[in-house]
Amino acid sequence: MGDPILRVENITKSFNGESILKGVNLSLGKGEIKILIGPSGGGKSTLLQCMNCLVTPDSGKFWLEGKPVDITHKQELYDLRQQVGMIFQEFNLFDHLTALDNLTIALRKVKKLSKKAAIARAMIELSQVGLADKINLYPAELSGGQKQRVAIARALAMDPKVLLLDEPTSALDPEVMGEVIDVIRNLAKQGMTMIMATHQVSLIRTLAHEILFMEAGSVVEQGQPDTLLVPGSRSQDFCDKLNFITGERP
Amino acid sequence: MINLILSPEKGLKVVLSPFYQELFASLNRGLVMSVGLIIPSALGGVLIGVIAGCLRTYGGAFVRRACDTYAAIFRGTPLVVQLFILYFGLPNIGIYLSPYWAAVTGFMLCSGAYQSEYIRGALLSIKQNQSFGAQALGFSNFQSIVWIIIPQAMRKALPGCGNEIVYLIKYSSLAYVVTFMELTGEGKTIATEYFRFTEVFAIIGLYYLLLVSLAILVLKKIEAAIHVPGFGKS
Numbered sequence: 001m002g003d004p005i006l007r008v009e010n011i012t013k014s015f016n017g018e019s020i021l022k023g024v025n026l027s028l029g030k031g032e033i034k035i036l037i038g039p040s041g042g043g044k045s046t047l048l049q050c051m052n053c054l055v056t057p058d059s060g061k062f063w064l065e066g067k068p069v070d071i072t073h074k075q076e077l078y079d080l081r082q083q084v085g086m087i088f089q090e091f092n093l094f095d096h097l098t099a100l101d102n103l104t105i106a107l108r109k110v111k112k113l114s115k116k117a118a119i120a121r122a123m124i125e126l127s128q129v130g131l132a133d134k135i136n137l138y139p140a141e142l143s144g145g146q147k148q149r150v151a152i153a154r155a156l157a158m159d160p161k162v163l164l165l166d167e168p169t170s171a172l173d174p175e176v177m178g179e180v181i182d183v184i185r186n187l188a189k190q191g192m193t194m195i196m197a198t199h200q201v202s203l204i205r206t207l208a209h210e211i212l213f214m215e216a217g218s219v220v221e222q223g224q225p226d227t228l229l230v231p232g233s234r235s236q237d238f239c240d241k242l243n244f245i246t247g248e249r250p
Numbered sequence: 251m252i253n254l255i256l257s258p259e260k261g262l263k264v265v266l267s268p269f270y271q272e273l274f275a276s277l278n279r280g281l282v283m284s285v286g287l288i289i290p291s292a293l294g295g296v297l298i299g300v301i302a303g304c305l306r307t308y309g310g311a312f313v314r315r316a317c318d319t320y321a322a323i324f325r326g327t328p329l330v331v332q333l334f335i336l337y338f339g340l341p342n343i344g345i346y347l348s349p350y351w352a353a354v355t356g357f358m359l360c361s362g363a364y365q366s367e368y369i370r371g372a373l374l375s376i377k378q379n380q381s382f383g384a385q386a387l388g389f390s391n392f393q394s395i396v397w398i399i400i401p402q403a404m405r406k407a408l409p410g411c412g413n414e415i416v417y418l419i420k421y422s423s424l425a426y427v428v429t430f431m432e433l434t435g436e437g438k439t440i441a442t443e444y445f446r447f448t449e450v451f452a453i454i455g456l457y458y459l460l461l462v463s464l465a466i467l468v469l470k471k472i473e474a475a476i477h478v479p480g481f482g483k484s
Binding site: 052054074078079081082083085086088090092093094095096105106109110138139140141151154155158 | 379380382383384385386387388389390393397398401402405478479480481482
């Protein structure tokens with residue numbers, strides 16, 4: 001196996017003197033899907049935001065496809081972010097732009113594509129997530145599920161090598177959750193490298209190559225679902241609680 | 251005010267009395283001068299406001315402090331004092347401005363200070379998730395401000411900025427204190443000459459009302475043109 005696509009080492013982060021991440025190490029091989037679980041406030045979101053430096057870690061080293069990335073160097077940082085796509089809980093679509101323009105603006109300003117090429121690429125991605133008929137609608141005119149699908153299409157249009165997904169279904173009501181989950185399953189089938197924080201037990205069981213259980217800023221359990229989701233483990237206990245809340249059967 | 255003349259050759263003719271003929275000729279001349287003051291002052295004010303507003307929000311410590319000081323001075327002192335300094339004070343240090351340029355400079359700087367406050371407020375109101383969304387796609391900080399934050403902030407700032415332009419139209423009447431003969435100055439000359447203050451200033455008021463109404467109409471058109479459904483409500 002070659003170099004991991006993305007590797008981070010000893011990521012630490014504190015806010016107002018409170019330690020949120022206490023030296024997390026993580027690597028993602030090509031096509032690998034890792035799922036972060038754990039209680040709220042455990043550092044999952046902060047870890048994902050540190051992995052593409054939307055939140056600057058206090059310390060930590062980064063490698064992209066084996067090459068070290070100097071995150072204090074602005075251009076290297078922007079390149080890292082371009083290649084590490086991110087999906088947010090709250091979608092973070094640009095409110096003043098249509099679905100189509102949400103995709104084309106980054107293609108034009110960051111990837112420097114021509115207007116025509118950007119529109120063609122955006123149309124492909126929006127069709128892939130089943131939104132070819134909604135391209136001229138603004139975010140406020142889309143449902144939560146549609147917004148998240150636009151956000152996924154927007155990230156994919158940049159040809160990321162890795163996708164970071166920060167609880168992509170938690171702001172959605174159950175009726176539209178399924179459409180986003182389907183898109184994520186399709187990405188997994190196509191071999192996209194992903195790391196996802198989620199409370200969706202069905203995704204944890206069926207998609208994860210590896211589960212990382214985070215608590216109080218550290219990864220406290222790590223392993224394949226078969227070995228980790230066994231009675232008595234912290235992860236299984238957590239999934240049981242999620243099942244109890246959502247009514248899902250293990 | 252109006253004389254009606256009926257002659258076999260020209261039919262019924264409406265003729266203004268000599269006083270009103272002189273008044274409207276002067277006021278129309280003043281109106282042209284006022285518009286010539288207001289348009290560059292408003293455009294310059296918005297430009298200064300956008301630049302100062304951005305620097306006050308995103309600039310480094312020194313730049314931010316310098317721009318805050320500029321805004322504090324021009325918002326904190328009377329416009330008439332600023333105009334006197336520009337026109338009567340600067341010649342003491344060898345800078346001579348014509349009445350027109352003293353007025354335009356004063357209006358631009360004063361308007362820019364207020365506009366910068368509207369812009370700053372609008373920039374700060376844009377949620378952090380918008381810049382997160384942009385940066386996660388590889389936008390530089392500068393690109394995310396220019397392409398994502400400012401276009402949204404301008405939409406939020408427009409009502410306030412428009413209000414400042416309405417004020418500007420009215421305080422442009424202060425240009426006459428630096429001897430620039432605009433609408434109010436022309437009217438005042440006639441009013442003093444004929445000692446007919448009430449009617450002259452009532453008509454001047456109507457001229458300003460017309461200008462402000464026109465400005466409001468244009469601002470509404472701009473607001474409609476950049477309207478985004480549901481923007482700022484979610």
